[in-house]
Amino acid sequence: MKDVKYIPQRDGYGLGLLELCKTREDILVLDADVAASTRTNWIRDQYPDHFYNLGISEQDMVGTAAGLALGGMIPYVSTYGVFLSGRAFDQMRTTVCYNNLKVRFGGAHAGISVGPDGATHQALEDIALARVLPKMMVIAPCDSEETRKAVIAAADIDGPVYFRFGREAVPVVTDENTPFTIGKARLVQEGSHCAVFACGAMVYEAMCAAEELAKEGVSLRVFDLHTIKPIDEEAILTAAKECGCIVTAEEHQTAGGLYSAVAEVIVKGQPVPMESVSVRDTFGQSGPPEALMNAYDLNAAGIIAAVRKVLERKA
Amino acid sequence: MVHTDLSALCRQLRQDVLEMIHAADSGHPGGSLSAVEILTALYFDVMKVDPKNPSDPQRDRFILSKGHAAPILYAVLARKGYFDPAILPTLRSLGSPLQGHPHMHMLPGLDCSSGSLGQGLSIANGLAFAAKKQNKASRTYCLMGDGEVQEGQVWEAAMTAAHFGLDNVCAIVDNNGVQLDGTTAEIMGVEPLGEKFRAFGWHVIDCDGHDLEALLAAFKEAEATKGKPTVIVAKTVKGKGVSFMENQCGWHGKAPNKDELAAALAEIV
Numbered sequence A: 001m002k003d004v005k006y007i008p009q010r011d012g013y014g015l016g017l018l019e020l021c022k023t024r025e026d027i028l029v030l031d032a033d034v035a036a037s038t039r040t041n042w043i044r045d046q047y048p049d050h051f052y053n054l055g056i057s058e059q060d061m062v063g064t065a066a067g068l069a070l071g072g073m074i075p076y077v078s079t080y081g082v083f084l085s086g087r088a089f090d091q092m093r094t095t096v097c098y099n100n101l102k103v104r105f106g107g108a109h110a111g112i113s114v115g116p117d118g119a120t121h122q123a124l125e126d127i128a129l130a131r132v133l134p135k136m137m138v139i140a141p142c143d144s145e146e147t148r149k150a151v152i153a154a155a156d157i158d159g160p161v162y163f164r165f166g167r168e169a170v171p172v173v174t175d176e177n178t179p180f181t182i183g184k185a186r187l188v189q190e191g192s193h194c195a196v197f198a199c200g201a202m203v204y205e206a207m208c209a210a211e212e213l214a215k216e217g218v219s220l221r222v223f224d225l226h227t228i229k230p231i232d233e234e235a236i237l238t239a240a241k242e243c244g245c246i247v248t249a250e251e252h253q254t255a256g257g258l259y260s261a262v263a264e265v266i267v268k269g270q271p272v273p274m275e276s277v278s279v280r281d282t283f284g285q286s287g288p289p290e291a292l293m294n295a296y297d298l299n300a301a302g303i304i305a306a307v308r309k310v311l312e313r314k315a
Numbered sequence B: 001m002v003h004t005d006l007s008a009l010c011r012q013l014r015q016d017v018l019e020m021i022h023a024a025d026s027g028h029p030g031g032s033l034s035a036v037e038i039l040t041a042l043y044f045d046v047m048k049v050d051p052k053n054p055s056d057p058q059r060d061r062f063i064l065s066k067g068h069a070a071p072i073l074y075a076v077l078a079r080k081g082y083f084d085p086a087i088l089p090t091l092r093s094l095g096s097p098l099q100g101h102p103h104m105h106m107l108p109g110l111d112c113s114s115g116s117l118g119q120g121l122s123i124a125n126g127l128a129f130a131a132k133k134q135n136k137a138s139r140t141y142c143l144m145g146d147g148e149v150q151e152g153q154v155w156e157a158a159m160t161a162a163h164f165g166l167d168n169v170c171a172i173v174d175n176n177g178v179q180l181d182g183t184t185a186e187i188m189g190v191e192p193l194g195e196k197f198r199a200f201g202w203h204v205i206d207c208d209g210h211d212l213e214a215l216l217a218a219f220k221e222a223e224a225t226k227g228k229p230t231v232i233v234a235k236t237v238k239g240k241g242v243s244f245m246e247n248q249c250g251w252h253g254k255a256p257n258k259d260e261l262a263a264a265l266a267e268i269v
Helices: A009-023 A041-046 A058-070 A081-087 A089-097 A126-131 A144-156 A202-214 A233-243 A258-269 A289-295 A300-314 B006-024 B029-033 B036-046 B067-080 B085-090 B120-133 B152-163 B193-199 B212-224 B258-268
Strands: A006-008 A027-031 A051-053 A074-080 A104-108 A137-139 A161-164 A169-171 A186-189 A194-198 A220-224 A227-229 A246-253 A274-279 B061-064 B140-145 B169-175 B203-208 B230-235
Touching: A006 A009, A009 A027, A009 A041, A009 A104, A009 A144, A027 A041, A027 A058, A041 A051, A058 A074, A058 A081, A058 A089, A058 B120, A058 B152, A074 A081, A081 A089, A081 A104, A081 A126, A081 A161, A104 A126, A104 A144, A126 A137, A126 A161, A126 A227, A126 A246, A126 A258, A137 A144, A144 A161, A186 A202, A194 A202, A194 A233, A194 A258, A194 A300, A202 A220, A202 A246, A202 A300, A220 A233, A227 A258, A233 A246, A233 A258, A246 A258, A246 A300, A258 A274, A274 A300, B006 B029, B006 B036, B006 B067, B006 B085, B006 B212, B006 B258, B029 B067, B036 B067, B036 B140, B036 B212, B061 B067, B061 B120, B067 B085, B120 B140, B120 B152, B120 B169, B169 B193, B169 B212, B193 B203, B193 B230, B203 B212, B212 B230
Parallel strands: A027 A051, A027 A074, A074 A104, A104 A161, A137 A161, A194 A220, A194 A246, A246 A274, B061 B140, B140 B169, B169 B230, B203 B230
Antiparallel strands: A006 A169, A137 A227, A186 A220
16 A cells, blocks of 8 residues: 555544534533543634533543533543443443433544553453443544544434544545445445455555455455444345455454454354454553554454455355 | 422322332332432422423423432322323333333433432533533532442542532432441441532532421522532431331332331321
8 A cells, every 4th residue: 555644543533523613512522631632632722612621530521421412412522442431331321322312432542553551541342342232323433534524424313422543643545535424334445255344443454455465366345344333234244145254353352343243244144254353352562553453463464364264264 | 280288298209109119019118208308399399390391401400310219209200290190100010111210211301311320410510511501590400319429420520510610500418328238337438428528619508308498498598509519418317207117228129018008108198
């Protein structure tokens, strides 16, 4: 992949919020003392009337957001995904989802690529935790531009939405004209031998894997499965039928995330061999982001290996 | 319905609570009976609400943070005219709008679902924030149990309300001194409650939670207090009105059988 720009996904979160606050009175942005990290400091500085820092109190922040939503506002609560989905899980479940409130959860610093902060700060279970909650929508955009679009598109969803996005600068693979529809997997490239469903920064890795494998005549159908819930069953079942095997790729635990979500679809409609590129029931550690991604096989090479394995099983 | 005699209404509400819980054969009488006068004062005097327009955006809001006291809230809403009291005995039965803990989408008049303790004050703060943003006069009331303040989130929310000067929030602690497993003093001491809230930047009013006049005066003082949130620490008796239930943790979450119901009603009615 040549000439690719690198921008942190969290910039897209901040930009999307800025756009919303520019035109809408009902949008509020809440943070739990990590505004400089989540980019909500951009809102704090440009639209101070739309911003509240609740301090280091994720549970209270989510509860406060629920009250704001009950009062007719649309709050975006923002902090590291690991704390949002973990520390405030009961508040997400019983106060936000049970009431079906329009609270938006910005889960920043998702995945292992958070890097040197280590395992305590790497959200690797948040997709699983969020998607088991009734009413909750779950979106894992692939780059900063798609994150911006998701933040804006979610504003009027009639219920809770969880986003996850990474900290580091990652390749920008979409532009403002790339279609983005919540609930609709984005076909990145056509292919016939194996379908790859990826989310987050793994979409770029899947594109690199496809380019590499094409040299040896293996054709990958690559999807950006940005909406994990509600999932695009049609795209998954069609790909399973036409390609005959599937690889999933995510910066998340194997259990409960994208792999599980896709598997749940194919087992009921079109069972085919599947392989997963993910974090295998272990915690992360400190290290430079790229080195960590490589250490846990969360890269194009990992996807290529998974494709070779699944093609053997398909044969 | 106009209730000129709130004391008579309180007797009716206690009867409703006991009959509902008996019919359901489960539920929480102790903490419902301790909150009878608090909810009566709120819904029949203090709060600006209209049962014919339960989703009026200008209304005052009530968050039952101690969600297990649902029976008294249901009884109050029914007697206020939100729904037919005839459905009260369906409490906790399959398909009933009267869930074991309140579910706002199943019953008119509920401002929020609740049941997982410690969360209501944060929700009340959010509602108060929204009212201020929208320049509404709406006030938010939040009833907590004294055992409930053992939850850490309560104190996060206490900080938030004071930090942002949410004077349109009024918290009430149903200070009955008893929780599920025993007295609060035995299980996890919460006193001095008033001093704790004061240290967190709140205006604190101590009052007898079974004295309607005292409660009404306290709510008036709360409304007149500007720049900071108010908490009413209401001294109450768990199981109030039924001698064998009073101050007994065994009656926190147990239904009276037929004989116990008869004995209880004989004391109340």
